Amino acid sequence: MQSYYDPKDLPRFSEIGKDAPELAKKFFEYYGAVMAEGELTVREKSLIALAVAHAVQCPYCIDAYAKECLEQGSNTAEMTEAVHVAAAIRGGASLVHGLQMRNAADKLSL
């Protein structure tokens, strides 16, 4: 079946280095450094990544970080809460723009 998203593409991620290997190298080194233990634990970063994956709706990232969160010792209740955080911020981002709507409408209205 034709699809824009194919799970078989995830293992091919490194192929993005073709034709631009230096840029890919810089990206993957940066990516690795970001996700390594720092002020935040790897477990905490994985939950953030899972939430962001839902916010940007990346199926590859959702698959990868669902597994990573489990391997970091998170449970599905924590992971579901992380997704709700993404949903709350996404929803809130839409709703807060309602003030812009109201400003525009107020300016035009008697």
Add this chain to the structure above:
Amino acid sequence: MTLEPRDCLMQEARSALCPSTCVGFAQTLARHGLRLEREQTHTLQINTGLLCNQACRHCHLEAGPKRTEIMDRETMDQVADYAERGGFQSADVTGGAPEMVPEIDHLLTRLAEAVPRVMLRSNLTAIRDSAREHLGLLCRDLKIVLVCSLPATHASQTDAQRGGGVMDASVRTLQWLNTLGYGQSGTGLELNLVSNPAGAFMPPDQGRTEERFRRDLQRKWGIVFNNLYTFANVPLGRFRTWLEASGNYEQYMTRLTETFNPEAVAGLMCRSLVSVDWKGDLHDCDFHLAKAIPLDGTRRHVATMSGPPLPGTPIATAEYCYACTAGAGFT
């Protein structure tokens, strides 16, 4: 390109492309210039049988309430004699649920006289059944170390692996064991936990998981314990059946093989432990016991053994050995 270990997307990429599932464990050892053989054997692991009040979905032995294999008193005496004769330092009593074996009191009492350290593996529900509460008191009096299964501090994962209601029952048992002195400082009563992942994924870092368990169990239920161990699930028995039925087998084996850690081989438990089944026959470990692979390729009964297997004795290998060498290893 240098890849950081926590680069998840890249891990996924490697796991799908890695051909290592095709490589046998023995070949992998050879590629690293390693041989799997015994050093000094100081622990006697005793599998008292497959009868259990739980039917955990990851159980490599497919233990459960309908199993009838259990150790009899005569074999118990032979095992205890061997433990003493062999100068073993530890006895590690497992099952099934050892608590359900009718003469388990006798075995524990004899072992406590025979070796300095006796461990009892408990699923945290059988030991609290009304007919067996005396076992906790016996363990306390004999200073037996309890090694208890608790995959997670959240009911969803614990119950998914071990059955509905097990989390609540486990919490009540742990609280009760704490009241007996287990896990409390200064009592000498050791209470250790074992966490296996609730699915086809690798266990989290042991040290950090222990910290989380300590914090969560204390905060939620006031429970204290001594140590926590995290182990990968071994693709055998019920767990393997589930892996295959759920389409996870290939991916799981690839994950195990790609995380092969040559440094874990030196500390593998099979190098210092020998496992005896409920009939009294010896195996390199509880996983080879599950597959009926005898020690050193020949059926050997404890009654015929003068001592532990000698250092240098080769240890059988199999595909599922990768579960013990993944990451930090299974020690």
